[in-house]
Amino acid sequence: MIKNNNVLKSCLTVLAIYVFAPITTLLVFAIIIGMMISGAIKNSNEFKKTAAKSSTNVISKIKGLEIIRDCGTAQGILQIKISDIIRYSEEPKSYFSDVGKSVIEKIDFAIAEENIKAILIIVDSPGGEVTACDEIYNMLLRFKKSRADRKVFALFKSVAASGAYYIACASDHIMSMPTAVIGSIGVRMSTFNVYNLITNIGISEVTVKSGNSKDLLNPFQPSRSNDLEIIQKIVDDMFTRFTKIVSNERKIDLTNVLEIADGRVMTANDALNCKLIDSIGYIGNYYDKIDELLGEKLSVAQFAPKITFSSIFEYSISKLNLRLPFHTKPDVFYYLWSSSEL
Numbered sequence: 001m002i003k004n005n006n007v008l009k010s011c012l013t014v015l016a017i018y019v020f021a022p023i024t025t026l027l028v029f030a031i032i033i034g035m036m037i038s039g040a041i042k043n044s045n046e047f048k049k050t051a052a053k054s055s056t057n058v059i060s061k062i063k064g065l066e067i068i069r070d071c072g073t074a075q076g077i078l079q080i081k082i083s084d085i086i087r088y089s090e091e092p093k094s095y096f097s098d099v100g101k102s103v104i105e106k107i108d109f110a111i112a113e114e115n116i117k118a119i120l121i122i123v124d125s126p127g128g129e130v131t132a133c134d135e136i137y138n139m140l141l142r143f144k145k146s147r148a149d150r151k152v153f154a155l156f157k158s159v160a161a162s163g164a165y166y167i168a169c170a171s172d173h174i175m176s177m178p179t180a181v182i183g184s185i186g187v188r189m190s191t192f193n194v195y196n197l198i199t200n201i202g203i204s205e206v207t208v209k210s211g212n213s214k215d216l217l218n219p220f221q222p223s224r225s226n227d228l229e230i231i232q233k234i235v236d237d238m239f240t241r242f243t244k245i246v247s248n249e250r251k252i253d254l255t256n257v258l259e260i261a262d263g264r265v266m267t268a269n270d271a272l273n274c275k276l277i278d279s280i281g282y283i284g285n286y287y288d289k290i291d292e293l294l295g296e297k298l299s300v301a302q303f304a305p306k307i308t309f310s311s312i313f314e315y316s317i318s319k320l321n322l323r324l325p326f327h328t329k330p331d332v333f334y335y336l337w338s339s340s341e342l
Contacts, residue, residue, distance in 0.1 A: 137245070
């Protein structure tokens with residue numbers, strides 16, 4: 001009888017492992033897919049409503065744009081959102097945003113389109129990779145230099161820190177929402193060192209190299225002071241570039257910039273006092289301010305979302321709030337507010 005009970009228990013265990021567990025897994029996946037489909041349908045309907053909008057503006061006839069403020073003008077303002085961590089990659093697009101590439105393509109479009117007189121960047125980002133931020137900044141300068149009457153404006157929402165602020169320095173006027181967090185002027189580069197860990201478990205690493213610094217910051221070797229000095233020199237050079245751009249673009253004495261360029265963030269009021277921004281307000285107020293600065297009231301347009309399976313899938317995935325444990329790459333230099341990685 002005992003043997004029979006043991007056999008029965010074993011059978012039930014096997015049944016649970018090979019039958020019930022897969023069924024449970026399938027049910028979980030079914031729930032997730034249902035959430036995705038529900039979000040996709042909702043998002044698709046939103047896209048269709050956007051696509052249904054029409055206007056008589058010349059700017060509205062530009063393929064891929066939708067009007068968000070219609071003033072009946074031929075020329076207009078292109079509104080571009082800059083959010084999340086800013087990076088640039090030529091890799092195939094995934095649901096992890098490639099903000100840098102997208103923004104650069106939109107600015108390049110604006111440079112070539114004669115009916116776009118100004119760019120308004122809506123900033124909500126902690127910064128990002130040094131090169132990606134610098135390229136966007138320079139693309140905005142190219143836009144302004146492409147025609148004498150062209151201007152760039154920036155509006156800060158929740159966060160405009162480090163590389164995001166670097167980009168905004170190309171603007172002719174910066175407005176911040178009252179509760180935005182601004183600043184974090186500085187550079188950082190992070191890496192891992194696991195030398196003590198692998199030594200304790202009896203693993204060693206051998207590298208054949210042509211020079212002492214060829215395996216700079218090798219995570220499997222003890223940290224070397226010379227390596228850190230080399231990296232610090234690079235960080236310092238990038239920091240100098242950042243502070244000079246802030247000083248030159250914002251017309252602030254470099255000494256005053258260096259006093260606040262220790263990585264700190266600040267409120268909109270403090271940023272206004274430090275001359276990092278020009279005014280405080282909301283998007284409606286800013287449209288009026290831009291009209292005043294341009295001397296005319298122009299229509300405002302933005303890129304309409306494309307109704308594709310990929311865009312619907314990405315929207316649905318984003319609603320699941322999936323995040324990687326490390327969404328910055330090691331051994332890459334960043335203009336980034338570090339607490340935004342938590």
